[in-house]
Amino acid sequence: MISTKLTLLVLFSMLYWKITVQWxxxxxxxxxxxCSSRKSSIHQIVSYHDNKMEDRRFDFNCRHVPSVVGPVSCSLSGYVNDFDAPVLYSCPNGGYINGISSYHHNYYEDRRYRFRCCVPYSRHYHRNCSWTNWVNDWDxxxxxxxxxxxxxxSVHSIHDNFREDRRFQFEICQIVKH
Known part of the structure; x- marks a missing residue:
């Protein structure tokens, strides 16, 4: 009885994961x-690493940033890392991450990243900022x-050449108007 319930739970979880994640x-x-709106930020990041492909797939969801009023300017950074090197990127001036771009190289089995930051024109600032722990383990x-x-x-990531994977952590903040 317990093994039947456990099997059903595992099957349901796998089906739910396949339906809800859109890589x-x-x-x-x-x-x-x-994100579809400049006044939205990424609020969910889902990622899966495959050891055969030595790459990650990503899914994101966005939500409106209610404290942001008025016009917003968004721009995409240049690449913030070399292959096999750390990522450390922060949005300035009350900004928030609204998009992510990357490409993979098979020789390095790694990605280079760019981030889209959106910054309100009216004066906003970050407060109550803190870094998460690592949100994933290797592979x-x-x-x-x-x-x-x-x-x-902000995003911080490190790469391991033996595992050919990255770990991630994020700086999260509240945004308030001056």
């Missing part, structure tokens, strides 16, 4: 995602939700 990139292919799946009232300001 924004394929293995070894570019990733180009941005693993993760599903990170930004807490309500917060946005992702």
């Amino acid at each position: 924004k990139n394929d293995w070894d292919r570019p990733l180009n995602f941005q 693993s799946y993760f599903n990170y939700f930004v807490p309500s009232g917060y946005v992702i300001r």
Whole structure:
């Protein structure tokens, strides 16, 4: 009885995961995602690593940033890392991450990343900022939700050449108007 319930739970979880996740990139292919509105930030990041492909697939969801009023300017950074090197990127001046772009190289089995930041024209600033722990272990799946009232300001990632994978952590902040 217990093994039947456990089997049904595992099957339901796998089916739910397959239905709800809509990968924004394929293995070894570019990733180009941005929220549909400039006044939205990425609030959920889902990622899965495959050891055969030595790559990650990503899915993102966005939500409105209620504290942002008035016009917003968004721009895409240049590439913030070399292959096999750390990522450390922060949005300035009350900005938040609204999109992510990357491409994969099979020789390095890694990705280079660019981030789209949106910054309100009217003066806003970050407060109550903190860094998450690592949201994933090597070669693993993760599903990170930004807490309500917060946005992702910064991304930190490290690469391991033996595992050919990355770990991620995020700086999350509240945004308030001056």
